[in-house]
Amino acid sequence: MNNYEKIKEQNKFLLKIAENIIKAGNYSAYNLDFYILSIINRTISLNKAFILLLENENSLTAISIVRLQLDNAIRLNAIKVVDNVDHFLDYFFEGKPINKYKINNQRLTDKFLVTQLNKDVPGANDLYDYLCDFIHFSDKYFEATKTNPKKKEAMFRVVVGESNVLDEKEKIAFYENIINISNTIIRVANEWIKSKNSFE
Numbered sequence: 001m002n003n004y005e006k007i008k009e010q011n012k013f014l015l016k017i018a019e020n021i022i023k024a025g026n027y028s029a030y031n032l033d034f035y036i037l038s039i040i041n042r043t044i045s046l047n048k049a050f051i052l053l054l055e056n057e058n059s060l061t062a063i064s065i066v067r068l069q070l071d072n073a074i075r076l077n078a079i080k081v082v083d084n085v086d087h088f089l090d091y092f093f094e095g096k097p098i099n100k101y102k103i104n105n106q107r108l109t110d111k112f113l114v115t116q117l118n119k120d121v122p123g124a125n126d127l128y129d130y131l132c133d134f135i136h137f138s139d140k141y142f143e144a145t146k147t148n149p150k151k152k153e154a155m156f157r158v159v160v161g162e163s164n165v166l167d168e169k170e171k172i173a174f175y176e177n178i179i180n181i182s183n184t185i186i187r188v189a190n191e192w193i194k195s196k197n198s199f200e
Contacts, residue, residue: 003175067131
């Protein structure tokens with residue numbers, strides 16, 4: 001099974017997990033259900049967008065999708081970081097920003113949350129730092145406009161409108177990244193299903 005097929009299968013599996021969350025605990029409903037279901041919905045949407053962007057040779061934007069998927073993982077993992085999940089969820093459902101929520105005077109910034117995720121998922125910090133350069137305008141976008149020069153005396157040639165900036169090896173790496181991030185989301189969601197079923 002290639003990476004493209006893996007993502008499509010992963011989306012089917014995510015739908016099954018969503019169904020299991022709803023059914024768990026004899027269909028009882030908790031705020032955490034809605035929080036996780038929202039993340040699963042966004043995860044599936046981002047996976048679909050990632051595939052479409054690569055199919056349309058727009059890898060420059062597909063890279064940004066991987067960062068958004070990492071955002072899902074770090075914000076889902078926040079439930080394992082906070083002291084009081086119910087208080088955190090009440091705060092979230094009041095429409096307040098997660099990055100303003102505090103535990104022991106520490107705001108739940110993305111950087112803090114990814115550092116916490118890195119304890120369970122080594123490499124998350126490095127991936128986050130790399131991907132942030134594509135979310136925020138940076139020199140990476142200048143590098144993406146450069147290509148080999150046509151004239152010997154030129155250092156490089158500027159190409160505008162070309163969005164396919166990854167070679168096959170890099171594309172495979174980004175496929176693996178988005179799959180691994182989704183697997184982290186699946187793992188945390190499954191932990192909740194197990195906990196919810198234990199309440200019976």
